[in-house]
Amino acid sequence: xxxxxxxxxxxxxxxxxxxxxxxxxxxxxxxxxxxxxxxxxxxxxxxxxxxxxxxxxxxxxxxxxxxxxxxxxxxxxxxxxxxxxxxxxxxxxxxxxxxxxxxxxxxxxxxxxxxxxxxxxxxxxxxxxxxxxxxxxxxxxxxxxxxxxxxxxxxxxxxxxxxxxxxxxxxxxxxxxxxxxxxxxxxxxxxxxxxxxxxxxxxxxxxxxxxxxxxxxxxxxxxxxxxxxxxxxxxxxxxxxxxxxxxxxxxxxxxxxxxxxxxxxxxxxxxxxxxxxxxxxxxxxxxxxxxxxxxxxxxxxxxxxxxxxxxxxxxxxxxxxxxxxxxxxxxxxxxxxx
Amino acid sequence: xxxxxxxxxxxxxxxxxxxxxxxxxxxxxxxxxxxxxxxxxxxxxxxxxxxxxxxxxxxxxxxxxxxxxxxxxxxxxxxxxxxxxxxxxxxxxxxxxxxxxxxxxxxxxxxxxxxxxxxxxxxxxxxxxxxxxxxxxxxxxxxxxxxxxxxxxxxxxxxxxxxxxxxxxxxxxxxxxxxxxxxxxxxxxxxxxxxxxxxxxxxxxxxxxxxxxxxxxxxxxxxxxxxxxxxxxxxxxxxxxxxxxxxxxxxxxxxxxxxxxxxxxxxxxxxxxxxxxxxxxxxxxxxxxxxxxxxxxxxxxxxxxxxxxxxxxxxxxxxxxxxxxxxxxxxxxxxxxxxxxxxxxxxxxxxxxxxxxxxxxxxxxxxxxxxxxxxxxxxxxxxxxxxxxxxxxxxxxxxxxxxxxxxxxxxxxxxxxxxxxxxxxxxxxxxxxxxxxxxxxxxxxxxx
Numbered sequence: 182x183x184x185x186x187x188x189x190x191x192x193x194x195x196x197x198x199x200x201x202x203x204x205x206x207x208x209x210x211x212x213x214x215x216x217x218x219x220x221x222x223x224x225x226x227x228x229x230x231x232x233x234x235x236x237x238x239x240x241x242x243x244x245x246x247x248x249x250x251x252x253x254x255x256x257x258x259x260x261x262x263x264x265x266x267x268x269x270x271x272x273x274x275x276x277x278x279x280x281x282x283x284x285x286x287x288x289x290x291x292x293x294x295x296x297x298x299x300x301x302x303x304x305x306x307x308x309x310x311x312x313x314x315x316x317x318x319x320x321x322x323x324x325x326x327x328x329x330x331x332x333x334x335x336x337x338x339x340x341x342x343x344x345x346x347x348x349x350x351x352x353x354x355x356x357x358x359x360x361x362x363x364x365x366x367x368x369x370x371x372x373x374x375x376x377x378x379x380x381x382x383x384x385x386x387x388x389x390x391x392x393x394x395x396x397x398x399x400x401x402x403x404x405x406x407x408x409x410x411x412x413x414x415x416x417x418x419x420x421x422x423x424x425x426x427x428x429x430x431x432x433x434x435x436x437x438x439x440x441x442x443x444x445x446x447x448x449x450x451x452x453x454x455x456x457x458x459x460x461x462x463x464x465x466x467x468x469x470x471x472x473x474x475x476x477x478x479x480x481x482x483x484x485x486x487x488x489x490x491x492x493x494x495x496x497x498x499x500x501x502x503x504x505x506x507x508x509x510x511x512x513x514x515x516x517x518x519x
Numbered sequence: 520x521x522x523x524x525x526x527x528x529x530x531x532x533x534x535x536x537x538x539x540x541x542x543x544x545x546x547x548x549x550x551x552x553x554x555x556x557x558x559x560x561x562x563x564x565x566x567x568x569x570x571x572x573x574x575x576x577x578x579x580x581x582x583x584x585x586x587x588x589x590x591x592x593x594x595x596x597x598x599x600x601x602x603x604x605x606x607x608x609x610x611x612x613x614x615x616x617x618x619x620x621x622x623x624x625x626x627x628x629x630x631x632x633x634x635x636x637x638x639x640x641x642x643x644x645x646x647x648x649x650x651x652x653x654x655x656x657x658x659x660x661x662x663x664x665x666x667x668x669x670x671x672x673x674x675x676x677x678x679x680x681x682x683x684x685x686x687x688x689x690x691x692x693x694x695x696x697x698x699x700x701x702x703x704x705x706x707x708x709x710x711x712x713x714x715x716x717x718x719x720x721x722x723x724x725x726x727x728x729x730x731x732x733x734x735x736x737x738x739x740x741x742x743x744x745x746x747x748x749x750x751x752x753x754x755x756x757x758x759x760x761x762x763x764x765x766x767x768x769x770x771x772x773x774x775x776x777x778x779x780x781x782x783x784x785x786x787x788x789x790x791x792x793x794x795x796x797x798x799x800x801x802x803x804x805x806x807x808x809x810x811x812x813x814x815x816x817x818x819x820x821x822x823x824x825x826x827x828x829x830x831x832x833x834x835x836x837x838x839x840x841x842x843x844x845x846x847x848x849x850x851x852x853x854x855x856x857x858x859x860x861x862x863x864x865x866x867x868x869x870x871x872x873x874x875x876x877x878x879x880x881x882x883x884x885x886x887x888x889x890x891x892x893x894x895x896x897x898x899x900x901x902x903x904x905x906x907x908x909x910x911x912x913x914x915x916x917x918x919x920x921x922x923x924x925x926x927x928x929x930x931x932x933x934x935x936x937x938x939x940x941x942x943x944x945x946x947x948x949x950x951x952x953x954x955x956x957x958x959x960x961x962x963x964x965x966x967x
Contacts, residue, residue: 198931201938215934217917241913242934265913265934295910315903348903350940366900366940390900390940437938453844453939477844479938506935 184447184459184468185516189500190229192510195220200504203480204246206257210484210502212510213243213262219272221281222510224484224500229512233280235272239264244299250398250485251305251356252443259284259307259324267296269312271324287312287322299349305356317346319363319373333373333380335365350407355396360417362403364391370405370413372420382420386413393439393450402462404448406436412450412460426450426460428467438481442499449501451481457503457513471513476506484512563689564647567640570683574637585619586636589682635665639675639692646691653692656775669777698782699723699752702761702770705736716770723756723771729784737793742769742962745786745833747802747811749775751945751954760955766962770796777807778814783828786815790830797966798830801958804838805901805942806908809929813912816925835928836961840935842948843898898943905942909933 198215205211209232210222219235245263249256259273260281273284289312290296298312298320309330310322321331335346351364360381361373368389372382389408396403396417404426406412410433412426426448427433434454441448447468448460455476459469484500498515570586577584624630639658646653659672666672676692683690701723706714708731716724717738740761746752752773755761761769770789774782790798800815802808818829901909913933916926936942948957 198927199935199938201934215931240917241910242930244934244938265937266910294914295907315906348900348906348940477935 184461186459186469186471186501186513187516188471188473188511189514190227190512192222192229192512194508195222195504195510196508198242198508199477199479199506200508200510201242201244201479202246202262203482203502203504203510204248204260205482205484205502206248206260207485207487209257210482210510211246211248211260212504213239213246214508215242215265217242219243219246219262224512225487229510235281238262238270239266239268241265245301247301247303247310249303249305249307256305256307259303261301261303261310263298263301263312264296266290266294267298269296269298269301269310271310285324285327289320300352302352302354302361304354304358306358309354309358311352311354311361313349313352313363315348317349317363317365319349319352319361321361321375331375331378333361333363333371335363335369335371335380350390350392351394351405353395353403355400355417356398357400359400360396362394362396362405364394364405364407366390368407368409370394370403370415372403372415372417382415382417384413384415384420384422386422387411392435392437395439395441397441397445397462398443399445402445404439404441406439406450408435410434410436410452412436412439412448414462424465426462426465426467428458428470437477437479437505440482440501442483443486447499449481449483451478451503451505453477455505455507457481457501459501471503473511474505474507474509478503478505480504563683563685563691564644566683566685567644567647567690570640571644584622584633586621586633586640587682588618588620588636588678590618590678631665635662635671636675636679638662638665639672639679643679643690643692651691655692656697658692697775697779698726698772698785699749699756699775700726700770700772700785701752701756703738703740703768704770705738706732707734707736709733717761723752723773726772726781726785729781729788732788735789735792737796739768740770740793740796741767742966743786743789743796743798744769744771744836744958744962745798745800745815746771746773746945747776747800747808748945749773751801754952755954755958758955760958764955764962765959766966769962777811780828783815783818783830786830786833787828790832794832798833799836799962799965800833801836801945802838803942803944804840804843804932804936804947805944806905806912806933806936808838809835809933810908810912813915813929834965835925836958836965838943838945838948839932840939842957843941843943844939898941898947901936901940901942906937906940909937 195212196214196216200212200214202213203210208225210224212220212222217237217240219238220231221233222229223232239262242265243262244265246260248260257274259271261269261271263269267289269287269289270283271285271287272281274281289298297314299315300313302311308324310324312320317335319333320329323330347365347367347369349363349365353362359375361375363371368387368391370384370391371380372384373379374381387405387407387409391405392407394403394405401417403415403417404412413422414424414426415421416423434452434456436450436452438451439448446462448462450458450460455474455478456470456472457478458467461468481501481503484502486499487497498517500512500514503511574584620629620633620636622630622633624633638661642653642658642661655672655676656669659666659669680686680690700716703717706716706727714724752771755771761771772786800812802811812835815833816829816831913930916922916930922930950956
């Protein structure tokens with residue numbers, strides 16, 4: 182059974198540059214681009230109006246955002262952003278004004294003004310932030326104590342030079358807080374146990390740069406994808422490769438972004454050729470493909486489910502958003518009543 | 520004349536000049552460096568050899584090896600030390616920093632530095648023995664990983680020369696006369712000699728110093744194409760692209776990599792003489808490529824004081840991310856399922872690659888693209904240095920309050936480069952080595 186999604190709304194020219202990252206909260210979507218501003222859009226209204234623009238957040242542009250993903254409405258109090266200068270900032274929601282304000286800039290920038298952080302992930306309890314580096318390390322920061330509590334090394338693996346690891350292009354934290362996963366330029370995928378503070382799985386299979394890693398909401402599966410153009414699924418009980426998701430045909434585009442829906446039944450993927458796909462994980466099949474644009478998609482994200490119908494024409498079905506080089510935000514919703 | 524002919528630049532140069540007319544004026548820059556070869560026999564070889572002897576002695580004795588090495592202080596604009604003055608007295612007189620590089624070193628940096636310094640000494644020794652000239656560029660390419668950067672070589676060569684109390688030329692190490700020009704233009708020198716740049720076929724003419732030129736005849740040239748890579752320049756020059764392009768006649772110029780002042784000046788003069796000529800820049804898709812474009816447009820930091828060496832109107836022809844990325848040639852094709860083959864073959868999302876993969880299975884929709892070779896051969900991952908360099912250029916772009924249109928475009932391409940984590944050479948967009956079709960389209964689009 183294929184699913185149908187409709188274009189619900191498009192925010193044209195949401196940013197004056199490529200949109201590189203999206204991050205949802207229960208009621209908003211944050212977007213970041215090659216320009217210095219971050220934007221926060223209201224996802225509870227059919228026109229997805231702009232709620233807030235954070236000007237000059239990252240002077241050189243922003244490439245990664247992270248919000249906490251988890252059940253309920255307790256998330257969205259903070260989010261994190263990384264600039265092209267390697268600078269990491271933490272933003273906190275002021276409950277009074279409903280506006281995000283700079284809470285803390287993580288001291289990742291050296292005295293010479295250069296930082297080295299690429300991908301980030303925020304834990305479900307909003308207490309910890311994982312940051313990757315160009316030499317394959319993953320630093321975990323305790324956001325309450327404002328200190329670095331863990332560094333995972335991946336050096337000495339394949340393609341490692343000078344003792345450093347391969348560029349860590351992607352990172353995720355499991356919702357139960359137990360595991361950290363990283364995806365690397367050399368195709369490596371590593372999983373770390375946060376309680377033991379060590380690597381538990383070194384997962385092979387993709388061999389090409391890994392651009393996205395993401396734990397399923399139940400923390401039982403890890404999905405990884407990148408230049409290989411397929412989505413590899415790993416079991417987190419024993420670290421086994423349990424399957425691939427791939428479309429028929431022989432010319433898959435690079436996958437830039439992955440996201441599980443809230444039930445863990447579906448995976449969303451965004452590709453460099455502008456296609457966004459929804460995958461039924463249990464059946465291992467692609468159930469929907471959208472190709473409204475032929476320019477690169479940099480990020481795709483499900484919006485958290487809502488308990489009530491949001492407004493006329495918005496329905497209760499699941500929604501997702503895709504963005505990239507077109508500089509627009511494309512919102513999709515599941516077609517219901519068909 | 521043996522010495523001269525072993526200079527890698529001299530033969531081309533001389534041949535080109537003789538091809539056209541009996542002109543000597545253009546070559547004056549080179550002759551001056553060649554002259555320095557003839558006087559360099561005194562002392563330099565002996566000093567280098569005594570250095571090498573000391574190293575060998577230390578190895579035999581099992582002692583720590585050390586090479587004297589003094590740094591030229593940048594803040595102190597001293598004259599080049601005259602040959603014959605001993606390093607010792609030079610040091611005392613000008614109060615410059617002294618020191619040695621040891622092996623085994625105290626730090627990893629010192630070990631590397633020792634190796635690099637030793638490499639330069641060896642090369643210089645070889646050059647002195649054979650009486651040939653070697654360029655600093657050439658030294659760098661002996662071992663790019665070891666030296667890390669051209670600048671490191673330049674500094675080390677100057678410091679080594681200073682330590683030995685010699686001039687750089689005494690070590691038979693020179694800065695290459697870099698720029699080449701090819702196309703239907705005629706340079707008239709101050710002494711009345713005439714150089715027709717359209718005559719030399721694949722080699723191009725080495726750019727003369729601007730001060731040597733009295734006038735330039737442009738014929739029917741309508742555009743100027745500045746090319747980063749010498750190899751690409753030579754291929755296009757050999758194919759007479761300057762005359763055969765469907766975009767009209769034009770002029771090809773290369774500075775063989777990062778532009779030197781002479782090439783930038785030459786370009787600036789061309790532009791001031793004929794502002795109607797559209798100037799294009801063609802570079803690799805990597806941070807250096809963008810840095811090169813920016814240097815042509817707005818100069819370099821180190822030579823900020825140099826005037827009349829920028830061409831702000833230079834247009835960046837490519838290579839850009841859009842030239843490499845898929846533009847959705849066959850929308851939806853991978854869902855139609857040609858033969859249900861498993862996707863494990865994992866191809867990259869490049870337009871060209873897609874087309875070439877499909878060429879055997881179905882009629883190609885874009886014949887030109889289907890002839891293209893596999894771009895994964897020319898697309899590679901960014902190195903750590905590339906990523907740092909990209910961030911540095913981004914910082915430079917945003918260091919002004921309101922970046923120009925060009926600056927914003929550079930920033931956006933750098934950001935995409937970082938996101939994709941790829942770089943590509945000019946060759947990534949050609950078709951079996953033939954760049955002309957791609958260039959025709961781009962030049963035509965750029966001029967209309």
